[in-house]
Amino acid sequence: MPNDSHTLPVPDPGVTLAQEEPLPGASADVFGRIAAAPDDWALFLDIDGTLVDLAETPDAIVVPPDLPATLMALSNRLGGALALVTGRALHYADVLFDPATFPIAGLHGAELRDQSGAITRPEITPAFVTLKSELAKTIKDWDGVLFEDKGAAVALHYRQAPERCADVEQIMRRASVAIGGDWGLQFGKMVVELRPSTASKGAAVMTFLSQAPFEGRKPLAIGDDVTDEAMFKIANAAGGLSLRVGPPGFETQAQATIGSAQAVRDALTALATAARP
Ligand SMILES: O=P(O)(O)OC[C@H]1O[C@H](O[C@H]2O[C@H](CO)[C@@H](O)[C@H](O)[C@H]2O)[C@H](O)[C@@H](O)[C@@H]1O
Numbered sequence: 001m002p003n004d005s006h007t008l009p010v011p012d013p014g015v016t017l018a019q020e021e022p023l024p025g026a027s028a029d030v031f032g033r034i035a036a037a038p039d040d041w042a043l044f045l046d047i048d049g050t051l052v053d054l055a056e057t058p059d060a061i062v063v064p065p066d067l068p069a070t071l072m073a074l075s076n077r078l079g080g081a082l083a084l085v086t087g088r089a090l091h092y093a094d095v096l097f098d099p100a101t102f103p104i105a106g107l108h109g110a111e112l113r114d115q116s117g118a119i120t121r122p123e124i125t126p127a128f129v130t131l132k133s134e135l136a137k138t139i140k141d142w143d144g145v146l147f148e149d150k151g152a153a154v155a156l157h158y159r160q161a162p163e164r165c166a167d168v169e170q171i172m173r174r175a176s177v178a179i180g181g182d183w184g185l186q187f188g189k190m191v192v193e194l195r196p197s198t199a200s201k202g203a204a205v206m207t208f209l210s211q212a213p214f215e216g217r218k219p220l221a222i223g224d225d226v227t228d229e230a231m232f233k234i235a236n237a238a239g240g241l242s243l244r245v246g247p248p249g250f251e252t253q254a255q256a257t258i259g260s261a262q263a264v265r266d267a268l269t270a271l272a273t274a275a276r277p
Pocket residue numbers: 046047048049050053054055056057058059061085086087088089148150155157159188189190191193225227
């Protein structure tokens with residue numbers, strides 16, 4: 001009996017080309033290309049602002065109940081070539097998608113767990129532990145400023161106190177000078193972080209691409225923030241595709257944009273459930 005479901009296009013969730021002249025290999029039909037050849041592609045997915053909507057605080061995000069299973073189905077479809085690449089600490093990200101687990105890079109690439117489950121983690125020095133506790137003490141009376149201890153990284157969030165932006169930047173710049181070159185500043189959405197200076201989402205994507213089951217596949221990187229630019233660059237250089245979540249018009253290395261985290265989820269769901277060609 002003929003099965004022509006593979007001829008049904010994967011719905012285009014509103015992908016917009018970032019450039020007037022698309023880069024070679026870029027296409028508005030990003031997800032359709034993957035649906036047509038799932039064995040050729042690997043997916044690298046940011047979490048906050050990409051898989052889940054941004055929220056007032058890091059703990060207030062809502063993971064849609066069907067998202068872990070959707071990602072697992074998609075991972076199976078791609079032969080396991082799906083990795084999360086996040087600024088969150090690895091253990092925190094795992095909890096979000098429990099019981100599903102994936103290869104993952106945490107702390108903007110400083111931590112990495114590969115397909116075999118092997119984990120690499122940066123050292124947390126006593127000096128960094130002391131610095132974190134001094135930061136926590138300094139901001140304890142700053143209403144609305146949140147301290148996020150991520151182990152080998154630390155974040156100060158000012159989403160609930162935007163008027164504290166300059167104070168947060170200043171204290172983190174000072175902390176960066178105090179701790180020295182092993183840690184670097186990472187700016188993000190209403191947040192300033194100190195993360196291991198070797199951390200790079202681009203380097204993490206490169207590491208994954210050198211290993212099974214990612215090796216030999218073209219990467220699609222999807223993200224929404226400054227930290228994701230490094231993985232866009234690597235995905236482009238590797239002959240893959242890159243999508244930035246948000247409206248068009250931002251300066252970005254991404255080849256195209258997609259409107260929202262909801263649009264990303266819809267596209268991934270369609271991809272996970274589309275019939276195999
Ligand atoms: O690389 P990502 O997976 O996008 O992680 C980046 C940072 O995400 C989290 O902070 C951001 O999301 C929060 C929840 O929506 C929001 O309240 C905050 O303002 C955002 O900056 C996370 O808390 C950080 O550790 C990540 O580095």
